[in-house]
Structures are given as C-alpha cells and as structure tokens.
Amino acid sequence: MTDVTRDVAEDEEDVYGLTAELVRGVHEAIADGSVARIEELVEPLHAADVADLLEALDPEERRLLIAVIRHTFDPETLSYLDETVREEVMELIGPQELAHAIAVLDTDDAIDLLEDLDEEEKRRILESVPAEDRRALEEGLTYPEDSAGRLMQRELVAVPQHFTVGQTIDFLRASRDLPDDFYDLFVVDPHHHPVGSVPLSRAMRSGRTVRLADIMETELRPVSVTMDQESVAHLFRQYGLVSTPVVDESDRLVGVITVDDVVLVIDEEAEEDLLAFVGAGETDFHAPPIEVAWARVRWLFVTLINAAIASSVILQFEATIEEIVALAVLMPIVAAMGGNAGVQVVATVVRALATRRVSPWSNLWRVVGKEVVVNAINAAVFAAVVGTGAALWFDNWPLGGVLAGAMVFNMVWAGFAGTVIPLTLARLKIDPAIGAGPFLTTTTDVLGFFAFLGLATLFLL
Amino acid sequence: MTDVTRDVAEDEEDVYGLTAELVRGVHEAIADGSVARIEELVEPLHAADVADLLEALDPEERRLLIAVIRHTFDPETLSYLDETVREEVMELIGPQELAHAIAVLDTDDAIDLLEDLDEEEKRRILESVPAEDRRALEEGLTYPEDSAGRLMQRELVAVPQHFTVGQTIDFLRASRDLPDDFYDLFVVDPHHHPVGSVPLSRAMRSGRTVRLADIMETELRPVSVTMDQESVAHLFRQYGLVSTPVVDESDRLVGVITVDDVVLVIDEEAEEDLLAFVGAGETDFHAPPIEVAWARVRWLFVTLINAAIASSVILQFEATIEEIVALAVLMPIVAAMGGNAGVQVVATVVRALATRRVSPWSNLWRVVGKEVVVNAINAAVFAAVVGTGAALWFDNWPLGGVLAGAMVFNMVWAGFAGTVIPLTLARLKIDPAIGAGPFLTTTTDVLGFFAFLGLATLFLL
Numbered sequence: 001m002t003d004v005t006r007d008v009a010e011d012e013e014d015v016y017g018l019t020a021e022l023v024r025g026v027h028e029a030i031a032d033g034s035v036a037r038i039e040e041l042v043e044p045l046h047a048a049d050v051a052d053l054l055e056a057l058d059p060e061e062r063r064l065l066i067a068v069i070r071h072t073f074d075p076e077t078l079s080y081l082d083e084t085v086r087e088e089v090m091e092l093i094g095p096q097e098l099a100h101a102i103a104v105l106d107t108d109d110a111i112d113l114l115e116d117l118d119e120e121e122k123r124r125i126l127e128s129v130p131a132e133d134r135r136a137l138e139e140g141l142t143y144p145e146d147s148a149g150r151l152m153q154r155e156l157v158a159v160p161q162h163f164t165v166g167q168t169i170d171f172l173r174a175s176r177d178l179p180d181d182f183y184d185l186f187v188v189d190p191h192h193h194p195v196g197s198v199p200l201s202r203a204m205r206s207g208r209t210v211r212l213a214d215i216m217e218t219e220l221r222p223v224s225v226t227m228d229q230e231s232v233a234h235l236f237r238q239y240g241l242v243s244t245p246v247v248d249e250s251d252r253l254v255g256v257i258t259v260d261d262v263v264l265v266i267d268e269e270a271e272e273d274l275l276a277f278v279g280a281g282e283t284d285f286h287a288p289p290i291e292v293a294w295a296r297v298r299w300l301f302v303t304l305i306n307a308a309i310a311s312s313v314i315l316q317f318e319a320t321i322e323e324i325v326a327l328a329v330l331m332p333i334v335a336a337m338g339g340n341a342g343v344q345v346v347a348t349v350v351r352a353l354a355t356r357r358v359s360p361w362s363n364l365w366r367v368v369g370k371e372v373v374v375n376a377i378n379a380a381v382f383a384a385v386v387g388t389g390a391a392l393w394f395d396n397w398p399l400g401g402v403l404a405g406a407m408v409f410n411m412v413w414a415g416f417a418g419t420v421i422p423l424t425l426a427r428l429k430i431d432p433a434i435g436a437g438p439f440l441t442t443t444t445d446v447l448g449f450f451a452f453l454g455l456a457t458l459f460l461l
Numbered sequence: 462m463t464d465v466t467r468d469v470a471e472d473e474e475d476v477y478g479l480t481a482e483l484v485r486g487v488h489e490a491i492a493d494g495s496v497a498r499i500e501e502l503v504e505p506l507h508a509a510d511v512a513d514l515l516e517a518l519d520p521e522e523r524r525l526l527i528a529v530i531r532h533t534f535d536p537e538t539l540s541y542l543d544e545t546v547r548e549e550v551m552e553l554i555g556p557q558e559l560a561h562a563i564a565v566l567d568t569d570d571a572i573d574l575l576e577d578l579d580e581e582e583k584r585r586i587l588e589s590v591p592a593e594d595r596r597a598l599e600e601g602l603t604y605p606e607d608s609a610g611r612l613m614q615r616e617l618v619a620v621p622q623h624f625t626v627g628q629t630i631d632f633l634r635a636s637r638d639l640p641d642d643f644y645d646l647f648v649v650d651p652h653h654h655p656v657g658s659v660p661l662s663r664a665m666r667s668g669r670t671v672r673l674a675d676i677m678e679t680e681l682r683p684v685s686v687t688m689d690q691e692s693v694a695h696l697f698r699q700y701g702l703v704s705t706p707v708v709d710e711s712d713r714l715v716g717v718i719t720v721d722d723v724v725l726v727i728d729e730e731a732e733e734d735l736l737a738f739v740g741a742g743e744t745d746f747h748a749p750p751i752e753v754a755w756a757r758v759r760w761l762f763v764t765l766i767n768a769a770i771a772s773s774v775i776l777q778f779e780a781t782i783e784e785i786v787a788l789a790v791l792m793p794i795v796a797a798m799g800g801n802a803g804v805q806v807v808a809t810v811v812r813a814l815a816t817r818r819v820s821p822w823s824n825l826w827r828v829v830g831k832e833v834v835v836n837a838i839n840a841a842v843f844a845a846v847v848g849t850g851a852a853l854w855f856d857n858w859p860l861g862g863v864l865a866g867a868m869v870f871n872m873v874w875a876g877f878a879g880t881v882i883p884l885t886l887a888r889l890k891i892d893p894a895i896g897a898g899p900f901l902t903t904t905t906d907v908l909g910f911f912a913f914l915g916l917a918t919l920f921l922l
Binding site: 015020082172177184262270275285289292294299310314320321327329332345352357373378386437441 | 663
C-alpha cells in the first residue's frame with residue numbers, strides 16, 4: 001500500500017456503483033419506509049455493491065432492505081458477503097430462496113454457502129436442490145476445507161482430442177449447459193484424463209480445420225482435489241495461470257479453478273498472515289465485539305505468560321535494581337530495540353516462506369546468517385549511540401557499556417530467533433505467521449532483561 | 462496461511478518444474494563445469510522456474526549459468542526475478558540481449574524492466590528497440606509509478622461496433638499482430654472510446670451472424686491511466702473482473718489490464734503491508750545485508766525515540782521505584798498487554814482499510830466504539846486475573862489494584878489509539894500500515910508506564 005485507499009474521493013467514485021451518497025440515500029429511504037425509492041436505488045447495483053451496502057447497514061435496516069428486495073435478490077450477492085452478515089442474510093431470505101440461490105450459483109460458490117450451515121439445515125436445503133446438482137454439491141462437501149476441491153467449479157468445457165476448431169465452435173454453439181465464463185478448452189482422452197488445454201484466444205484465431213490437439217498447450221499443471229488452496233494460489237502466481245484443471249485420485253478431470261477465485265484466496269491469506277502475526281485471530285470484521293474479544297484472548301494470554309516470565313527475571317535482580325534505579329529506567333530500551341529488530345526479521349521470513357522465496361527445507365544457516373549480519377550491523381550502530389547517550393545522561397560510562405553490550409546481544413539474538421522460529425514452525429507444519437510477533441518478543445523481553453540486569457550485576461555492583 | 466507451505470514435499474513437487482533435487486543437480490553441474498548437463502537441466506524449465514533457479518544460486522554460479530544459457534535466454538525470465546537479482550542478470554546478459562528482450566515482451570513487462578535502469582542505460586536500450594515499440598514504451602514511462610498506465614499492456618483486440626461474430630473471427634484469423642493471450646474483445650466507437658466488451662467464451666458460442674453490439678457487456682469499468690494500482694486491484698476484487706480497459710484523459714482506449722497482473726499487485730501490496738506494519742521497509746529478499754539493514758534503520762530509530770520517552774517517564778518516578786522495587790518488576794506487564802492488545806486492533810483496522818470494509822471517511826466513532834468495547838472486555842478479564850495474581854505474589858492488595866487499574870486504562874487506550882491512528886493516517890493520505898506497530902507501542906509504553914507508576918505514587922506511597 002503506497003499512497004492509496006484515500007484517493008477514493010477523487011478518482012474512484014466513478015468506477016464503483018456504491019457511493020457514500022448512495023448509502024446515505026438508502027438510509028433515508030429506509031427511514032422513510034419508501035419501498036419504491038429503495039428499489040430504485042438498489043436495482044442498478046452490481047451484486048458486489050449490494051453486498052457492501054448490506055454490510056454498511058444496521059441489522060434492523062438490513063432486515064427491512066431484504067424484505068424489499070427479497071424477490072429480486074441476486075444469489076451472487078451472498079458470495080460477496082462477510083461471514084457474519086451472510087449468515088444473517090441467509091436467515092432473512094429463508095430456506096426456499098436459499099435453495100434457489102444454491103441451485104443457480106456455480107458449484108464453488110454454492111459450496112461456500114452450504115459449508116457454513118449446520119447439518120440439519122444443510123440437509124433441508126440440499127433436498128430442495130435438483131438431484132443432479134445435489135450430487136455435485138454433496139461430493140464437493142466431502143473435500144477438505146480450503147482444498148482445491150472446494151475452490152474449483154465443476155462447470156467446464158472438455159472436448160475430445162480429435163475435435164477440430166470448427167467442430168468445437170459448433171459444439172459450443174449447440175450446447176445449452178455451458179459455464180457462464182470460461183477461458184480455456186480442456187482436451188481429454190477417452191478416460192477423461194486431461195491431456196491439454198487451448199486458450200480461447202488461440203482457438204478463435206485458428207482456422208476451422210485445425211485440430212485442437214495441434215494447438216493445445218500440453219504442459220498442463222493439473223492439481224489434485226486435495227491440494228491446499230494456498231498451494232493452488234502459489235501455482236497460479238508462479239506460472240501466471242488463468243485457469244487450471246483439477247483431477248481426482250484417478251487423474252480424471254473433475255473441475256477447473258479460475259484466477260478470480262485465486263485472487264480471493266491470495267487476499268484471504270494475506271489477511272490471515274497479518275492478523276495471525278499480531279495474534280488477532282480469525283474473525284470477520286462484522287462479528288460482534290464479544291466474539292472478536294474471544295478470538296484475541298489466546299495471544300493476549302501468551303503475552304501475559306511472556307510478561308510474567310520477564311517479570312520473574314527482573315525479580316531475580318531486585319537487589320541490583322534497588323542499588324541502581326537507573327537500570328529500571330533503561331531496561332525498556334533493551335527490550336524494545338530487540339523486539340522491534342526481531343519482528344522485522346520475523347515478518348521478512350514469514351513473507352519469504354509465504355511466497356516460497358525460502359522453503360522450510362532450504363539452507364537454514366544461509367538465511368540465519370544473513371539476518372544475524374543485518375541485525376549485527378544495526379545493533380553496532382544503535383548500541384554505540386544509545387550507550388554513549390546513557391553514559392552521558394547518567395554520567396556513568398560503565399552503565400553505558402553494559403547497556404550497549406546488552407543491546408548488541410539482544411538484537412543479534414533477535415536476528416537468530418526471528419529466523420529460526422518461523423522456519424522451525426514451518427518444518428513442523430505449523431503456520432509460521434501464527435503469533436510470530438508475541439513469540440519473538442517473549443524471547444527478546446526475557447533475554448533482554450536478563451542480559452542487561454545480569455551484566456549490570458556482574459560489572460556495576 | 463492455514464496449514465500450508467510445508468506440504469511441499471508431499472503434494473507439490475510434481476506440479477513445479479523446479480525441485481530441490483534439480484537445484485542440487487545444477488549446483489553440481491556448475492561445479493563440474495559441465496555445459497551440456499546444465500543445458501539439459503535448464504532447457505525444459507518454465508521461465509518462472511529459471512528465475513527461481515537464478516535466485517537460488519550464488520552470484521558466481523549465476524554468472525556461469527547465464528554464460529551458458531545466454532543465447533537461449535527467455536526474456537520472460539526477467540519479469541519473474543526479484544529486483545536485486547534482476548539487475549545482476551540484466552548486467553550479465555548485456556545491452557544487446559536486453560534490447561531484444563524489451564522488444565519481445567508485452568509493454569507492461571518491458572516497462573517494468575526499463576524503469577529500474579538509470580537514464581543513460583534506458584536511452585541506450587531504447588535506441589536499439591524498433592521505433593514503433595519505442596514510442597509505446599516512452600509513453601508508458603511517462604505514467605506515474607504504480608499506476609494503471611504502467612500495469613496495462615497496450616496489446617489488445619478492439620473491434621468496431623458493427624462487427625458480427627463471424628467478421629470478428631475472420632479478423633482474428635487474418636491478424637498477425639495479436640496479443641499472446643486475451644480474454645475479452647473490446648468494442649469501440651469511431652473515436653476509439655470503449656463502449657462494451659465481449660468475453661471470448663460468449664463470442665465463441667454465438668452464431669456468426671450475431672452482432673457484437675448485441676451480446677456485449679455494456680457495464681464497463683474503464684480505469685484511467687493514472688489510477689493507482691491498488692485501486693485497480695480493489696476494482697478487480699470487488700467485481701471479480703478478468704480484464705478491464707484502460708483509457709487516457711480523452712477517454713480513448715489505450716490498453717488493458719488483466720487479472721494475472723493484478724495477482725502480482727495484490728501480492729506485492731500484502732507484502733508491503735506486513736513489512737510496513739513492523740517497519741521493516743521495502744527491500745527485496747535478495748538484497749545485500751547492508752541495504753536491508755539500512756531499510757530497517759528508520760523504524761528502529763523511531764523505536765529508540767519511543768523507548769527513550771518511556772525511559773524518561775520512568776525516570777520521573779525514580780523515587781517511587783526506589784521505595785517499591787516490585788513496580789520495576791511488574792511494569793513490563795502493563796506495557797506488554799497494552800502493546801499486544803493495541804497491535805491486534807491496528808492490524809484489524811489496517812486490513813479493513815486495505816479491503817475497503819472501512820473507508821477513511823466512514824463513521825470514526827462507530828469503528829472506535831467497537832474496538833474500545835472489545836478491548837474493555839479483555840482488559841476487565843485480564844486485569845482481574847493479573848491484579849489478583851500480583852496481589853498474592855507480593856502479598857500486597859493495593860499493588861494488585863493499581864496494576865489492574867493501569868492495565869484497564871492502557872488496554873482501553875490501545876483500542877482507541879489503535880483505531881484512531883490508522884484512520885487518521887488514511888485521512889492524511891499516508892499509508893496506514895507504515896510503522897503502525899512501532900507508533901502504537903510508543904503510546905502504550907509511555908502511557909502504560911505513566912499510568913502504573915503514577916497510580917502507584919498516588920496510592921501506594
């Protein structure tokens with residue numbers, strides 16, 4: 001984010017359907033109970049904008065708006081909603097409309113809605129869906145959460161190897177059950193194994209008599225239904241893919257993942273990374289306060305344990321502090337500098353892992369070595385400045401020396417721990433971003449206080 | 462990131478061209494000086510994998526590898542490289558190969574390479590590029606960095622309104638200068654203003670006699686060449702776009718942005734967000750240590766100022782601490798809890814701003830109110846636990862009460878400041894993620910120490 005978010009007023013309003021003005025208009029129309037006005041304002045909006053509008057309203061307004069637009073409600077809107085508001089809206093539109101929505105949506109979006117429901121509701125809704133769709137949905141729900149199987153849509157265009165461009169075009173023109181949008185034609189063998197893909201742009205500019213087998217891309221990168229969605233996202237990023245085939249255990253083509261789904265995954269993962277990093281837990285932005293508070297408790301608790309350990313370290317040096325109170329004054333500097341230098345390293349390593357610039361199995365010592373060197377450089381500079389400053393401030397050169405020594409120790413440690421902690425978590429198959437901040441600062445607080453007070457006890461008493 | 466990164470060994474290796482084994486093989490082949498073996502290993506790789514391979518090698522190995530593959534070098538490889546390694550490789554392949562690469566690449570990728578060069582080099586390279594391409598590149602370079610103009614490619618397919626599907630297909634078959642891949646046909650009026658777009662899949666399944674004007678999407682969302690790339694990314698995300706037209710000041714169609722470019726932007730912005738958050742600055746992962754250290758100095762300096770202020774607050778209460786050393790033992794708890802509760806809030810608000818769930822101009826007090834309530838809930842719980850714990854530990858109930866009071870104050874403050882700081886930065890058009898962590902903890906450290914030691918001075922002496 002360089003200089004963004006805030007140009008909204010100037011250059012964005014005209015590309016978005018939902019303006020601040022329109023939201024105000026809807027607020028007023030709802031307050032006035034003017035059904036005609038509400039319909040007039042909401043009707044031209046894109047489903048994504050209706051979703052944003054619903055999120056901007058109070059629950060009571062939301063209820064009234066849904067009552068008005070219920071029968072013209074675009075099922076796509078549900079896909080764009082955050083979880084909390086979505087559950088509310090699904091409740092409001094009722095099971096019948098919901099079953100309709102699920103039948104209309106692409107399988108990936110439909111499964112997205114279904115997976116949040118409890119078993120009883122899920123069963124009831126599925127019963128009202130046409131048998132053919134139902135089977136696809138039930139199968140989709142058997143794939144693990146956040147897997148390629150959940151992300152893919154089953155709607156795709158597969159053609160046999162012997163087809164020509166002309167035959168394909170005729171087939172597409174005659175077909176009634178095609179996906180809304182597709183970007184590649186998948187060429188399959190008689191066992192329905194994908195053997196190639198033809199970008200539509202390539203098919204369109206080839207002559208009618210050209211065989212698809214002669215123009216197809218054979219370097220397919222089919223993913224398995226069980227592949228994790230983040231791995232899928234990385235694959236798209238790595239090779240600049242627009243769509244990729246998904247295959248089952250017997251390598252048969254069962255679906256396709258398109259890049260627009262991947263955009264959402266990348267975004268979701270980025271969000272999880274930042275929130276996990278500070279230990280804010282995963283709740284959506286519209287969740288009620290008590291739920292948000294609960295999601296954050298775990299890492300506050302870890303922070304508390306951390307602080308308690310730091311306190312008990314300090315307690316060991318009570319006598320030293322009683323002697324030299326300046327130590328209590330200066331000790332937060334050691335902890336803060338180590339902590340900040342450490343989270344800089346952790347953030348760098350977490351991102352390098354997320355973007356596969358570093359693999360958990362890559363040469364640990366090469367990565368560690370670099371970060372230790374980086375922090376040693378900064379430690380040397382800051383320790384010199386701060387040590388001199390403290391020596392002058394308290395007119396006590398040994399004190400300045402002890403402070404500088406503790407800082408160098410703590411910042412170099414931060415370079416080491418900031419690399420080893422996330423890489424070790426990754427090797428243990430734990431998300432390296434989870435609580436990386438609190439974890440790291442535990443070590444820099446505890447060791448920072450220990451080093452500073454310990455050196456002081458050794459050299460200043 | 463849920464449970465990822467680390468399944469690499471199991472389910473990923475087969476979809477990626479670059480395996481750990483292959484990297485080892487190349488290391489060995491380079492060490493043996495076996496040109497044939499190097500070529501054999503590298504030849505089948507995708508450009509993205511060659512880029513990763515180059516990044517995995519030492520500078521010396523890189524030099525040798527480039528010497529071997531120089532004449533079969535795929536220009537696309539350059540687009541996939543991180544900045545530091547890219548500059549090295551551009552140096553190695555030499556100006557002639559570079560000019561060739563720039564002529565071959567799509568305009569957006571070519572400009573990406575050019576913008577990093579110094580003026581002299583840029584001019585020299587541009588001189589070797591065919592006149593027609595040169596003009597497009599020079600114009601591209603006039604657009605602001607990180608703008609839609611830089612992101613777009615000029616290669617697109619525009620057709621007049623009166624064309625039928627059949628005419629379009631014939632036109633595509635006859636054209637020699639088409640982009641490699643495209644997903645939409647843009648319909649333009651005689652002034653070259655975009656009036657609609659037709660997804661290829663729709664064109665392909667319509668009969669030859671159907672007019673494009675009758676099947677085109679008229680709800681275009683053309684972006685201006687000057688729009689910031691993050692706004693562009695948000696537009697794609699909001700409406701699930703695959704490509705969008707770019708227009709100049711007189712609304713003429715000048716280019717197209719496709720979703721694969723946007724994937725890179727979203728990823729880049731997520732990276733910047735996390736690194737900016739901890740104040741790690743923007744360097745790429747392969748930059749030399751001294752450069753990385755320099756990028757991080759700024760926020761370490763801010764942290765130091767912060768810590769110095771905190772120290773001077775503590776100094777004011779030297780007499781109190783001399784009296785009750787337990788205060789020095791407990792004070793890090795107040796700072797740590799406030800700091801962690803605060804960064805949780807800041808991270809949540811920064812993400813809400815980045816994804817436009819909150820606009821800088823939305824109701825400040827509604828957002829603030831919620832975060833204050835969330836933190837007040839957690840503050841009440843933790844203050845009760847910690848206050849009681851400290852009272853029992855030091856057998857001093859007034860001390861426990863003061864600790865609890867300071868914690869409640871600091872955590873509620875963290876909820877307030879954690880919301881107001883990023884929203885205010887956003888209103889001032891400063892990236893709200895920049896140094897959000899260090900900023901926030903300045904306030905929670907200083908106020909935490911002040912509240913705790915102040916209350917202690919009032920009630921415990």
